Amino acid sequence: xxxxxxxxxxxxxxxxxxxxxxxxxxxxxxxxxxxxxxxxxxxxxxxxxxxxxxxxxxxxxxxxxxxxxxxxxxxxxxxxxxxxxxxxxxxxxxxxxxxxxxxxxxxxxxxxxxxxxxxxxxxxxxxxxxxxxxxxxxxxxxxxxxxxxxxxxxxxxxxxxxxxxxxxxxxxxxxxxxxxxxxxxxxxxxxxxxxxxxxxxxxxxxxxxxxxxxxxxxxxxxxxxxxxxxxxxxxxxxxxxxxxxxxxxxxxxxxxxxxxxxx
Amino acid sequence: xxxxxxxxxxxxxxxxxxxxxxxxxxxxxxxxxxxxxxxxxxxxxxxxxxxxxxxxxxxxxxxxxxxxxxxxxxxxxxxxxxxxxxxxxxxxxxxxxxxxxxxxxxxxxxxxxxxxxxxxxxxxxxxxxxxxxxxxxxxxxxxxxxxxxxxxxxxxxxxxxxxxxxxxxxxxxxxxxxxxxxxxxxxxxxxxxxxxxxxxxxxxxxxxxxxxxxxxxxxxxxxxxxxxxxxxxxxxxxxxxxxxxxxxxxxxxxxxxxxxxxxxxxxxxxxxxxxxxxxxxxxxxxxxxxxxxxxxxxxxxxxx
Numbered sequence: 001x002x003x004x005x006x007x008x009x010x011x012x013x014x015x016x017x018x019x020x021x022x023x024x025x026x027x028x029x030x031x032x033x034x035x036x037x038x039x040x041x042x043x044x045x046x047x048x049x050x051x052x053x054x055x056x057x058x059x060x061x062x063x064x065x066x067x068x069x070x071x072x073x074x075x076x077x078x079x080x081x082x083x084x085x086x087x088x089x090x091x092x093x094x095x096x097x098x099x100x101x102x103x104x105x106x107x108x109x110x111x112x113x114x115x116x117x118x119x120x121x122x123x124x125x126x127x128x129x130x131x132x133x134x135x136x137x138x139x140x141x142x143x144x145x146x147x148x149x150x151x152x153x154x155x156x157x158x159x160x161x162x163x164x165x166x167x168x169x170x171x172x173x174x175x176x177x178x179x180x181x182x183x184x185x186x187x188x189x190x191x192x193x194x195x196x197x198x199x200x201x202x203x204x205x206x207x208x209x210x211x212x213x214x215x216x217x218x219x220x221x222x223x224x225x226x227x228x229x230x231x232x233x234x235x236x237x238x239x240x241x242x243x244x245x246x247x248x249x250x251x252x253x254x255x256x257x258x259x260x261x262x263x
Numbered sequence: 264x265x266x267x268x269x270x271x272x273x274x275x276x277x278x279x280x281x282x283x284x285x286x287x288x289x290x291x292x293x294x295x296x297x298x299x300x301x302x303x304x305x306x307x308x309x310x311x312x313x314x315x316x317x318x319x320x321x322x323x324x325x326x327x328x329x330x331x332x333x334x335x336x337x338x339x340x341x342x343x344x345x346x347x348x349x350x351x352x353x354x355x356x357x358x359x360x361x362x363x364x365x366x367x368x369x370x371x372x373x374x375x376x377x378x379x380x381x382x383x384x385x386x387x388x389x390x391x392x393x394x395x396x397x398x399x400x401x402x403x404x405x406x407x408x409x410x411x412x413x414x415x416x417x418x419x420x421x422x423x424x425x426x427x428x429x430x431x432x433x434x435x436x437x438x439x440x441x442x443x444x445x446x447x448x449x450x451x452x453x454x455x456x457x458x459x460x461x462x463x464x465x466x467x468x469x470x471x472x473x474x475x476x477x478x479x480x481x482x483x484x485x486x487x488x489x490x491x492x493x494x495x496x497x498x499x500x501x502x503x504x505x506x507x508x509x510x511x512x513x514x515x516x517x518x519x520x521x522x523x524x525x526x527x528x529x530x531x532x533x534x535x536x537x538x539x540x541x542x543x544x545x546x547x548x549x550x551x552x553x554x555x556x557x558x559x560x561x562x563x564x565x566x567x
Contacts, residue, residue, distance in 0.1 A: 023369035027355075027362055034357045103352030110317050110347035111370045111413070112339055 020113045028121040032129070038091035042129045045086065046079040047137045054145040066206065073148075074204040076141040077228035081163065081199035081221055083133030087126040088167030089174070089192040095122055096175040097184040106263050115262065123172065127164050134160060151234025159227035159237045162245040166220040167195075169252040176259035198222045205229075217241070220248040270295040270417055270448050271316060276325035278311050285311045287472035288325070295416075298439065298449040300463035302456075304563055308472040309452045310350055313419050316450065317347050329417060343371065346415035348406045350422050350452075356395035360386055360405055363394065364412060371413035380408050383438060385431075399426035407435065411442065418442065421452040436462055456555040470563045483558045490553040493531050494523040495545035497538070505541065509533045521547075 033039070050072075053059055059071035066074065096119060099105050105115035141147035150156035174191065178184030196202070199221035206229065208216060216222030223244035227237030269292035278286040286308040293299040301309045314320040315327050318334030318341055327334055334341045354363050364381055368374035381387045384404040389397065397405065403426050410418050420439070424432040439462055443449050453459050459466050460480045468476040468483070476483055484490065501522065506515065511527035524530060531550055538545050 020370050023366055027358065027366045030362065031355055031357050099355070102354075102356075103349060104355060106319065107347075107349055107352040107354070107409075109319060110342055110345070110349070111367065112342045113370045 017113075021117050024113065024117045025121045025124075028118065028125060032122075032125045035091070038087075039129070041086045042083055042091055042126075043133045043136065046082040046133055047140050049082065050075055050079040050137055050140060051144065054141075060145060071204070072141070072145050073232075074200070074206055074229070076137060076147045077225055077232060078200050078204060079137035079141070080134040080160070080228065081224055082196065082201055083137065084130040084164055084167045085192055085195050085199060085221070087130035087133070088164070088171040089188050089195060091129075092122065092126040092168070092171040093174040093178065093184040093188045094181045096172070097178055098181040100175070100261070100263060101179075101181050103263070109262070119172075123168050126171070127168055130164050130167070131160065148232070150228075150232045152231040152236055155236045156228060156231035159224060159231055159242065159245070162242060162249065163220070163224035163228070166224070166245050166249040166252065169249050169256060170195075170220070173252050173256040173259070176256045176261070195219075195221050198225075200225050218244055220245050223248075268295050269293060270330055271299075271450060272326070272328040273312065273316065274326040276312065276315055276322045276327060278308075278315065278320060278323050284472050286315070286322070289467075289469065289472070289474055290325075291467045291474060291477060293417075293448060293450055295448050296443065296446055297464040298443050298451060298462050300459045300466040301450070301452045301469055302454065302459045302466050302559065303469035305454065307469045309454075309469055310421055312469065313421060313450060313452055317345065317349075317419055318342070343413070344416045346410035346413050346418040348410040348418070348420045348423060350425075352406070353402075354394040354405075357393050359391050359393050360397070360401075361390035363405060364408060367409045368412045373414050375412055375414045377408070377412050380411055384408050385434070400428060400431050403427055404431070404435070407438070411447075415447060417448045417450065419450045419452075423451065423453070424455065424458060432458075456559060460555045468559065468562050475562045476558075480555055483562075484553055484555055486558060491527055491531060491550065492523065492525045492553070493534055493548070493550045494521060495534075495538075495548040496521045498544040498546065501541075501543065506537070509537075 053075050054072045059075075062068050062070055099115075099118060099122075105118065108115040108118060138147075138149065142149055170191070171188070174184055174188050178187055198205075198216045198219040200206075200208075205213060205216055205222055205225040213222075217226060217240075223241040227241040227245070230237045230241075271293035273292070274290050276286055276289045277284065289308070289312050291299075301312065303309050311320060315322045316329060316334060318338050321335050329341050329345055332341050334345075358366070360381070364377035364386075368377045378387070381390070384407060386401065386404055386408060389401060392401075394402065394405070403423070407420065407423060410420065423439070424435050427435060436458065439449055439451070449462075451459075451462060463480060465477065465479055466483060467474050476486065478486065497520070500520070503515075506522075509515075509524065509526065509530050510533050511530040513525045516523045524534060
């Protein structure tokens with residue numbers, strides 16, 4: 001009965017794969033823009049926080065403890081990292097887990113387009129939003145409070161990309177571990193507080209006591225914070241910091257890919 | 264009926280979850296252009312069986328072919344010619360009806376006109392409505408539309424009319440018949456007898472992971488032990504000796520004054536002439552054909 005083999009089966013089964021992926025991306029961009037909550041926490045909140053801190057007069061004064069720099073100078077990289085944490089750990093995991101939980105990924109597996117297209121689109125969009133948030137924080141820091149733009153832009157960009165990669169990997173790992181969207185929201189709120197701490201949201205990494213600082217340096221955001229700080233002051237981020245971020249990204253991506261379940 | 268080509272072949276498929284067999288050696292072949300039903304009680308393994316056809320599950324043993332292709336190994340080609348409506352699958356909550364239809368039609372090389380499809384399913388009035396705001400029936404109709412939007416050769420519909428009101432259900436049946444008439448093969452999973460009887464050319468009854476019967480709806484009804492039931496209240500009591508040996512009678516029961524006999528058409532004729540001979544009036548005389556329900560209950564009880 002295999003003679004029933006039909007003509008259409010031998011024709012290309014998908015519309016041009018590229019155009020199908022573009023359609024997925026377009027629709028996910030639309031959906032992303034329909035989440036005002038996520039957009040606020042990722043894009044607006046870090047810069048608002050930076051502005052509030054910048055309005056405190058003492059934070060705009062040079063202090064000897066910070067080698068002649070101002071508190072506000074340290075908070076620009078913190079705001080940059082905060083946007084990333086919001087994107088990768090607060091906003092993204094419930095979306096991805098929800099897609100699995102609601103059977104959206106399964107539904108897509110029955111079409112010629114793989115459900116990974118959906119996940120890739122969401123991860124990329126959150127990454128872009130985090131970078132947009134970083135640009136906004138840097139612009140407001142520069143215009144509002146005279147915080148110098150990065151002295152080593154290339155090094156800064158490299159550190160920024162590695163930091164985004166590591167936070168997106170971490171967010172993906174959360175989705176792999178959490179069975180439900182609720183569970184992922186619960187786990188991510190713990191992880192994200194921890195990450196905010198290591199990124200220096202409460203105390204800038206540069207002001208942490210020595211032992212704590214040594215430990216924090218080995219976390220992706222502790223390393224990111226130092227790398228951004230160095231590049232901001234005109235130097236190249238050290239291999240140690242870039243290495244820590246790269247290693248975390250690689251390890252966490254590997255785990256996320258291994259542990260992820262499609263249903 | 265002319266024997267068409269089998270477009271879906273399921274041969275000795277087994278699937279266990281955690282050591283518990285859910286599908287236990289299921290075989291059937293669906294001819295091109297027919298509506299083939301899979302009927303069975305909840306948990307019988309219907310959904311798992313069609314998930315193997317859709318390539319969503321890999322059978323532990325056995326062979327599945329769709330248009331001669333392996334749904335797992337040839338996933339990309341099979342998904343291009345098979346449209347699926349899954350049980351309990353949702354869409355992105357904030358995606359609108361029109362966006363969903365447009366998106367899914369972009370997945371296929373030669374899609375159907377999604378606007379026309381939406382109009383036939385009565386979805387054109389809710390183009391701008393987000394998935395999360397749709398009623399159960401609208402969600403169901405959208406999911407049927409998405410199964411058809413790729414212009415498939417085979418559609419697999421799992422519990423297609425669950426959640427629809429009777430009118431929408433009948434409209435959907437009509438649509439499915441039109442789909443079949445346009446040359447698309449339909450594999451329909453259901454636990455609605457009426458739906459199976461109305462729509463299906465052939466039905467496989469599955470119980471506890473096995474095919475317990477495979478026939479046309481009328482074939483299944485005819486195979487049921489007692490196909491006709493006659494019941495009446497006689498104007499005067501009738502003794503068992505008076506009733507005697509009725510031809511074809513399978514059983515005789517008394518419910519108070521009422522007599523219930525199941526048997527064949529021949530039994531009915533014999534009862535009527537018997538009553539005439541004794542000049543007995545039969546009050547509230549009822550003759551009922553066995554239904555697919557009876558056949559189904561017979562079949563699934565046998566498998567216990």
